[in-house]
Amino acid sequence: MPITEISDGEYDEFRAFLEQISGIVLGESRQYLVRGRLQRLLDEGGFLSLGQLSAALRSETSLDLRTRVIDAMTTNETSWFRDELPYDYLYHVILPELTREGDGKLRIWSAGCSSGEEPYSIGIVVQEFLEKNPGSFSAVKIVATDISSQIIDRASIGQYEESSLSRGLANAGRAKYFSPVETRWAINPKIRDRVEFRQHNLLQSFTPFGQFNVVFCRNVLFYFSRVKRLDIVERVVKTIKPNGFLVLGSAETIDHGSLPLARSKRSPAGMVYRRTGDPGEEPS
Ligand SMILES: C[S@@+](CC[C@H](N)C(=O)[O-])C[C@H]1O[C@@H](n2cnc3c(N)ncnc32)[C@H](O)[C@@H]1O
Structure with a gap:
């Protein structure tokens, strides 16, 4: 089921955690980006909100989940001989x-x-x-x-x-x-x-x-x-x-x-x- 709403509190908690584990800084109001990138993972994990995912991420047994979140949230744009x-x-x-x-x-x-x-x-x-x-x-x-x-x-x-x-x-x-x-x-x-x-x-x-x-x-x-x-x-x-x-x-x-x-x-x-x-x- 698609998560339609991400509250400001949930978004802030998630982006603080992402920065802590990866250094990646998400800008303000990028809820649409998080939703697009994480929807599949949320569905597969049965998470009903971003808040639930953040809570699971903070648990000590969630290394695999962390890896999957990082994989989903990184931008891998590149090309051969980029900028020559x-x-x-x-x-x-x-x-x-x-x-x-x-x-x-x-x-x-x-x-x-x-x-x-x-x-x-x-x-x-x-x-x-x-x-x-x-x-x-x-x-x-x-x-x-x-x-x-x-x-x-x-x-x-x-x-x-x-x-x-x-x-x-x-x-x-x-x-x-x-x-x-x-x-x-x-x-x-x-x-x-x-x-x-x-x-x-x-x-x-x-x-x-x-x-x-x-x-x-x-x-x-x-x-x-x-x-x-x-x-x-x-x-x-x-x-x-x-x-x-x-x-x-x-x-x-x-x-x-x-x-x-x-x-x-x-x-x-x-x-x-x-x-x-x-x-x-x-x-x-
Ligand atoms: C936009 S790509 C650039 C790729 C290549 N260097 C280029 O210029 O074409 C940025 C890469 O940095 C990686 N990255 C982001 N945060 C990182 C971190 N904390 N440690 C290592 N790599 C990271 C991403 O996974 C992504 O593949």
């Missing part, structure tokens, strides 16, 4: 700089990777670079994380509908890096095997991930409050090796004055920062 410029910059500036300065090992983190288009696009750029510059990196690892377990499962399979590929992937890229599997397209195993997918909430510790030469954290930060955003950026910066790079979404400039970060040279407006500071800091 960061991928051009990766190829033309970041990878050559790392080749000159690094130890030959390349570690990249795609934080908030959604269904995998971002980390696989990164993988394709790295592969193209390696073909033009053989031996420039002896080992390549791309760690891709997202809070939504459903989306991580999908991403790790690495198969895409025509409708996904038609968003941002040129024909040459499709012919070279995908093969047809029934009605879908499977990413080349060489690219897939370089990407390690993990379900992870950016509000939690980054310690297990170690350090990276490059972090892509694109179109994720705008979900969070200012305070949480700053906390996440501060901790992300600690995962970046000195002289490594932080790549943000095209509209996501940050106030980096108090952080060991500098605008990267020739960077598209505010999008790419370079880690400064001493090498001793551990991720937290």
